[in-house]
Amino acid sequence: MSKVFKVQESATAGEYMVIFDVFAVDVQPISSSYNVVAARLLGFTYPDYLRYCKSRGAELRGKQGYTHAIWKNKTIAESLVKELNKIWEEAE
Secondary structure, three states: OOOOEEEEEOOOOOOEEEEEOOOOOOOOOOOOOOOHHHHHHOOOOHHHHHHHHHHOOOEEEOOOOOOEEEEOOHHHHHHHHHHHHHHHHHHO
C-alpha cells in the first residue's frame, strides 16, 4: 500500500497533522500548497475538506497562509490517513 499521507506531530507536543509526503512519490512541484491534495482526493474543495476534518475532531489553525487541521487524538488522524492512502492506491 502506498503511504503518501502520514501523521506528523506538530510543533506543539501532543498535536498531530495529516501531511502529504512529497518524497514518497514522484510529483510535479506546484505553486500552491500540498495541503489541497487530500481535499481533491476526497472530492472536496479545501474549505469543505477543513469542515470534514473538523467533523472528525480536528481543530483548525492558521490565520495566515493555508488554514490546516490539527488533531489531539492521533488515532483519529491515523484513520483519515488510512482512508486517504487507500484512495491514493486505488487511483494509481
